[in-house]
Amino acid sequence: MTIKEVSEKYDISQDTLRYYERVGMIPPVTRTASGIRDYQEDDIRWVELAKCMRSAGLPVEIMIEYVKLTLEGYITIPARLQLLKEQKASLLEQKSKIDETLERLNYKISRYEIAVETGILTWED
Amino acid sequence: MTIKEVSEKYDISQDTLRYYERVGMIPPVTRTASGIRDYQEDDIRWVELAKCMRSAGLPVEIMIEYVKLTLEGYITIPARLQLLKEQKASLLEQKSKIDETLERLNYKISRYEIAVETGILTWED
DNA sequence: ATACTATCTGGAGTGAACTCTAAGTCAAGT
């Protein structure tokens, strides 16, 4: 798969795909004899994982660490496990902040809806 | 309340408090005769709202727009309602991305846990 | 009055995550 195809399939710019590889957020991608990227299944699985993690807001730095550990082989499995558990915790925390904010938004929305319906704003903020 | 007190109470740096005010993410804060910030209850409510929204990842730009609308008075209530609904939608989307990533993390974590316990890694990624 | 600490402003600097540019190489069509 060419970089163009991967870019279109996963909606990640070619620049970003090259950037991810350059900084080590995904391992080096398979190349043709002349040096052009030719994404194989494993390369694509890394791309997809990277996209998923980034979309949830996990820092690039963390993925770089995870990739580095993975490339070092099975000895790093406990370290990888710990890294994943930490990231899980931080996502749960982020989720609870979002929930808090959603509650607040819902409250404001309901007040504004009443205001729009009745023309009366009970109080201002 | 002085900027120092607000900074400590809400764990936001003084620089950030001034920055929020400067860019319009909160309305102008009450000042003493000599120009020093003296946060009143409403000022503090804005600070708290700003902190809540930012902690969920809502862009500064959005809060600026919301504050601007609020300062324009009740005519902008429908616009504010729409803005809040849009932000609610984007938070829900963000939450579902986090859930997706959490599922993936949980799957990886369970596999790594088995690997650590048994010393056998079923497959690599 | 003199220190000393807190706060003020405007503007420059920082780190994260891209995003773009330039100059060169590769591949496909005519």
Added chain:
DNA sequence: ACTTGACTTAGAGTTCACTCCAGATAGTAT
């Protein structure tokens, strides 16, 4: 062989959200 378009790299530029700094002014203690 030549043109056109896709791909390559290294490195510079951009955006966002702060964060720091310098120089000035304000408030407090002795």
